[in-house]
Amino acid sequence: MTNSQLTPGVVPGRLPAEAYAKNFSDHAPPLAPHEARVAADRCYFCHDAPCVTACPTSIDIPLFIRQIATGTPDAAAKTIFHQNILGGICARVCPTENLCEGFCVRETAEGKPVQIGALQRYATDHLMAKDDHPFRRGPATGKRVAVVGAGPAGLSAAHRLAAKGHEVTIFDARPKPGGLNEYGIASYKAVEGFAAREVDWLMGIGGITLRPGMALGRDVTLAGLQADFDAVFLGMGLQGVNALQTEGEERGNVDDAVDFIRDLRQAGDLSALPVGRDVVVIGGGMTAVDAAVQAKLLGAQNVAIVYRRDQSRMSASRHEQDHATAHGVRIICNAAPLRVIGNGAVREIEFMFTDDSLTDTGERFRLPCDQLLRAIGQRLDGAPDALTLTRGKIAVTGPGRSSIPGIWAGGDCASGGDDLTVTAVAEGRDAAEDIHAQLMEAAHG
Amino acid sequence: MADLRSNFIGIKSPNPFWLASAPPTDKEVNVRRAFQAGWGGVVWKTLGSEGPPVVNVNGPRYGVVYGADRRVLGINNIELITDRPLEVNLREIKSVKRDYPDRALIISLMVPCDEESWKAILRQIEDTGADGVELNFGCPHGMAERGMGSAVGQVPEYIEMVTRWVKQHSRMPCIVKLTPNITDVRKPAEAARRGGADAVSLINTVNSITSVDLDLFSPQPTIDGKGSHGGYCGPAVKPIALNMVAEIARNPATAGLPISGIGGITTWRDAAEFMALGAGNVQVCTAAMTYGFKVVQEMISGLREYLDDKDITMSDLIGRAVPNVTDWQYLNLNYTTKAVIDQDACIKCGRCYAACEDTSHQAIAMEPGRVFRVREDECVACNLCLDVCPVENCITMRELAIGEIDQRTGQPVRPYANWTTHPNNPMSRSAAE
Numbered sequence: 001m002t003n004s005q006l007t008p009g010v011v012p013g014r015l016p017a018e019a020y021a022k023n024f025s026d027h028a029p030p031l032a033p034h035e036a037r038v039a040a041d042r043c044y045f046c047h048d049a050p051c052v053t054a055c056p057t058s059i060d061i062p063l064f065i066r067q068i069a070t071g072t073p074d075a076a077a078k079t080i081f082h083q084n085i086l087g088g089i090c091a092r093v094c095p096t097e098n099l100c101e102g103f104c105v106r107e108t109a110e111g112k113p114v115q116i117g118a119l120q121r122y123a124t125d126h127l128m129a130k131d132d133h134p135f136r137r138g139p140a141t142g143k144r145v146a147v148v149g150a151g152p153a154g155l156s157a158a159h160r161l162a163a164k165g166h167e168v169t170i171f172d173a174r175p176k177p178g179g180l181n182e183y184g185i186a187s188y189k190a191v192e193g194f195a196a197r198e199v200d201w202l203m204g205i206g207g208i209t210l211r212p213g214m215a216l217g218r219d220v221t222l223a224g225l226q227a228d229f230d231a232v233f234l235g236m237g238l239q240g241v242n243a244l245q246t247e248g249e250e251r252g253n254v255d256d257a258v259d260f261i262r263d264l265r266q267a268g269d270l271s272a273l274p275v276g277r278d279v280v281v282i283g284g285g286m287t288a289v290d291a292a293v294q295a296k297l298l299g300a301q302n303v304a305i306v307y308r309r310d311q312s313r314m315s316a317s318r319h320e321q322d323h324a325t326a327h328g329v330r331i332i333c334n335a336a337p338l339r340v341i342g343n344g345a346v347r348e349i350e351f352m353f354t355d356d357s358l359t360d361t362g363e364r365f366r367l368p369c370d371q372l373l374r375a376i377g378q379r380l381d382g383a384p385d386a387l388t389l390t391r392g393k394i395a396v397t398g399p400g401r402s403s404i405p406g407i408w409a410g411g412d413c414a415s416g417g418d419d420l421t422v423t424a425v426a427e428g429r430d431a432a433e434d435i436h437a438q439l440m441e442a443a444h445g
Numbered sequence: 446m447a448d449l450r451s452n453f454i455g456i457k458s459p460n461p462f463w464l465a466s467a468p469p470t471d472k473e474v475n476v477r478r479a480f481q482a483g484w485g486g487v488v489w490k491t492l493g494s495e496g497p498p499v500v501n502v503n504g505p506r507y508g509v510v511y512g513a514d515r516r517v518l519g520i521n522n523i524e525l526i527t528d529r530p531l532e533v534n535l536r537e538i539k540s541v542k543r544d545y546p547d548r549a550l551i552i553s554l555m556v557p558c559d560e561e562s563w564k565a566i567l568r569q570i571e572d573t574g575a576d577g578v579e580l581n582f583g584c585p586h587g588m589a590e591r592g593m594g595s596a597v598g599q600v601p602e603y604i605e606m607v608t609r610w611v612k613q614h615s616r617m618p619c620i621v622k623l624t625p626n627i628t629d630v631r632k633p634a635e636a637a638r639r640g641g642a643d644a645v646s647l648i649n650t651v652n653s654i655t656s657v658d659l660d661l662f663s664p665q666p667t668i669d670g671k672g673s674h675g676g677y678c679g680p681a682v683k684p685i686a687l688n689m690v691a692e693i694a695r696n697p698a699t700a701g702l703p704i705s706g707i708g709g710i711t712t713w714r715d716a717a718e719f720m721a722l723g724a725g726n727v728q729v730c731t732a733a734m735t736y737g738f739k740v741v742q743e744m745i746s747g748l749r750e751y752l753d754d755k756d757i758t759m760s761d762l763i764g765r766a767v768p769n770v771t772d773w774q775y776l777n778l779n780y781t782t783k784a785v786i787d788q789d790a791c792i793k794c795g796r797c798y799a800a801c802e803d804t805s806h807q808a809i810a811m812e813p814g815r816v817f818r819v820r821e822d823e824c825v826a827c828n829l830c831l832d833v834c835p836v837e838n839c840i841t842m843r844e845l846a847i848g849e850i851d852q853r854t855g856q857p858v859r860p861y862a863n864w865t866t867h868p869n870n871p872m873s874r875s876a877a878e
Binding site: 034037038041044045046047048049050105106108109 | 513514515792793794795796798799811815835836
C-alpha cells in the first residue's frame with residue numbers, strides 16, 4: 001500500500017507501519033514510584049476536602065494519597081475501590097480538571113493541583129497487578145438481580161450487589177462487556193486492553209454471570225426480567241446517535257463518531273483502518289475530541305472540530321481541548337453545518353457562522369471534507385414502554401428508582417447527573433445499595 | 446560589603462564557616478577540595494593514638510531520615526575516628542596547612558583517658574602547623590564503649606582533667622567538643638572552662654536509631670542483621686543544638702566562653718541563628734555530605750547579604766539574641782495575641798480548622814463556603830493554626846494593645862507581669878498575706 005497523509009479520500013495505511021504503535025501508546029504514562037511519592041507529598045490532607053466533595057463517587061482522596069505517600073499503595077487502592085470499583089478507568093478518563101483537581105486547594109494556591117488522577121491510577125494499577133480481588137462476598141442471600149448493560153453503571157451495580165451476597169446476571173447487547181470503556185473512549189486512554197482486564201478483575205468478586213449479546217427488547221424483555229429476578233437494574237446507556245438534520249447528510253463517508261471510535265478500539269490492525277485526508281468532526285464533547293485526535297493519529301492530514309457555540313461552552317474539558325489542539329486538531333467555534341456537498345461521497349461542507357444564541361450571522365464558509373463524523377450527542381432508543389421517561393431518559397428518583405417498583409436505573413440512560421463514567425459508577429453503586437436494602441427489608445419484613 | 450573574616454580564639458579564617466571533624470575531613474584530598482570550594486576552616490577528622498588504627502565496619506555506616514522527595518533531614522553514623530595511620534594524617538595535615546596558610550586547620554583528638562596518651566599525641570601534632578586542637582568528648586558510638594568520646598564528655602570531672610592536661614602540654618588553642626547526650630549541657634561546659642579550655646564546640650551527634658528495617662527487624666544501618674545506635678546529625682538536630690548553645694551562652698558560669706556552633710547547619714540562615722545565640726563561628730558536616738562542598742558559597746553570600754541588609758557587622762550579630770533567651774517564669778503572661786486569617790490569601794484547605802477543632806481550643810469556625818474564621822473568645826493564641834497553614838503569612842498573630850479587651854477573658858490587657866508575681870503561684874513574691 002502506498003497511501004500517505006496526502007492521499008485523497010478515506011483510505012487505510014496513511015502512516016509508516018511503526019507509527020501506529022507510537023501514536024496509540026499510553027498518552028499519560030503512569031507515575032513511577034518516586035514520582036508518585038513526590039506528587040502525593042503535595043497533598044495538604046485538607047479537612048472535609050473539596051476534592052472529595054467534587055468527586056461523584058466521593059472517594060476519600062486525601063486518605064488514599066496519604067496511603068501512597070506512606071508506601072502503602074494497595075491500601076490506597078482499597079480506599080478508592082471501596083467507593084468506586086471502576087477507579088482504574090476513572091483515573092484514566094475522568095475530566096479531573098472539572099472534578100477533583102479543579103477543586104484542589106493547590107489549584108487555588110498556585111494553579112497546579114495535586115495530580116489526583118495520576119495518583120489514583122498509580123494506586124489502582126498497583127493493586128490490580130496482583131492476582132487477587134480485594135473484596136470478598138458477603139453470605140449468600142438467595143436473591144437474584146438482573147443488570148442490563150455491562151458498562152460503568154451496570155458493572156458498578158453488579159459488583160456492589162455481588163459483594164452483598166446476591167446472585168447477579170448482567171445482560172449486554174454487545175459481544176464484549178465494558179460499555180463505553182470498551183467501545184467508546186480513545187484507545188490511548190486505556191491501552192493494552194485495560195477495559196477488558198478491568199472487567200475480568202471486577203468479576204473476580206464472584207457471583208456475577210455475564211450474558212453478552214443479549215439486548216433488552218430483542219433477546220430479553222423487561223417483563224421477563226421482572227418475572228425471573230428479584231430486582232432489575234437498567235444501565236444500558238445511550239444507543240441512538242443524534243442526526244445533524246443537515247442537507248446532504250445521507251452522502252457517503254458521513255459517519256457517527258461513536259462508530260468510528262468503536263471500530264478503532266476493536267481493530268486488530270490500525271494500519272488497515274481507513275480514515276479521510278480531510279476529516280471534519282461536528283460536536284463539542286469528549287466524543288468529538290476522541291474521534292478527532294484519533295483521526296489525526298491515524299494519519300489524517302487535516303482534522304477540524306466544528307462546534308456551534310463559543311469554545312467556553314464545549315462540554316469537552318479544557319484539558320481535552322488542549323489535547324486536541326496539541327495534536328494538530330483545529331477547533332472552529334460558532335459554526336453550524338448548512339449543507340453536506342459532494343457527488344456520492346462528501347467532498348466539502350458549507351457552514352454558517354452563528355452567534356451564541358445560534359442565530360445565523362449570514363457569514364458562510366466551506367471546509368474540504370472527505371470524512372464527516374457526527375458527535376452531537378446520543379439518545380436513549382428503545383426504552384421499555386412501561387417506564388416513565390423525562391427529557392428522553394428513564395426518570396429516576398433518589399438512588400435510581402424508576403417509575404416501576406423493583407426496577408432501578410443509572411448511568412447515561414437515566415435522568416440526573418452528568419453523562420460521565422464516574423457518575424455512572426456512583427449511580428450504579430447507590431442503586432445497588434438501595435436494591436440491597438429493599439431486598440433485605442422484604443426478606444426480613 | 447560585610448566583612449566575614451573571623452577570629453575565633455585567635456584562630457583566623459576568611460569566613461566563619463568551618464567543616465566539622467567528620468568523614469569529609471578525613472583526608473588531604475577532601476580537605477583540599479573543601480578549601481578550594483571556599484571553606485574558612487576545617488577540623489580534621491579525629492586522630493587517635495599511635496599504633497594500629499581503629500577499624501570500621503565494612504557494611505553501611507550511615508542511616509538516614511528523609512523528608513519529602515528524599516530530602517535528607519537527618520543522618521546518623523557509626524563511623525569511628527580516622528582509620529588511617531597517624532603518620533599519614535600528620536603528613537597530610539602539614540602539607541595542606543602549608544598550602545593554605547590563611548585557612549583555619551584544627552586537629553580533633555581522641556586518645557585514652559590518661560595523661561601520657563594526651564601528652565604523646567600533643568607532641569606528635571606539634572609541628573604540623575595546625576592552628577589548634579579540638580578534644581572529641583562527643584562521639585556517642587563505638588569509641589564510647591572503650592572509655593573515650595562521649596564516655597568522657599558525660600563526666601564533667603574527666604573533661605576538666607583532660608582539658609587541663611592539654612593546656613599544660615600544649616600551647617595550642619583548645620576547643621572542647623561537647624556531647625548532647627547528657628541532661629544538662631552547662632555542667633560539661635563549666636568543666637571545660639575550669640580546665641582552661643579556650644572554647645567549646647557543640648553539639649556532637651545525638652544517640653539514635655534512625656529507623657528499623659521492618660523485614661529484618663533490625664535497626665538501620667544494618668550490619669549483618671544487627672544494628673547499633675549511631676550519632677544523629679543534620680537539620681533534624683538543629684533545635685536541640687540551638688538550645689544547648691543558648692544555655693551555655695546565657696549561663697553566668699560560662700558566659701563569654703567562646704562557642705563554635707554545630708548541629709544541622711545547612712544554610713546561611715541556620716548559621717546566623719547559631720551566631721545570634723552566641724556562637725562565634727559555626728561548623729558544618731551533614732550539609733556538605735548531602736550536597737558537596739559548594740554549599741559554603743551560598744552560606745557566604747547569604748550571611749553577607751543579611752549583614753548588609755541589617756547594616757550590622759558579624760560581631761554585632763554574635764550573641765545578639767542571647768539576652769532574649771530567658772526562663773519561662775519571666776515571660777510576659779499579659780502579652781496577648783489572637784490569630785487572624787487573611788481571607789484573600791486563604792486557599793480553604795481547612796487544616797487550621799482541623800488542628801484547632803481536633804487538637805486545640807475550638808477557636809476556628811468553619812462557615813458556609815469553607816470560610817474559616819477565628820473565634821477570638823476561644824483563641825488562646827497557641828499559634829498552631831499558623832504553624833500548620835500551608836500558605837505563608839495567611840494566618841498572622843495580632844498583638845492586643847494594653848487596655849484592649851481580650852474577648853476570651855473579658856478582661857483588658859494589662860502591662861507586663863510574669864509568673865513570679867502571679868497570684869496562682871504559691872511561691873509568688875507578692876503573695877497575699
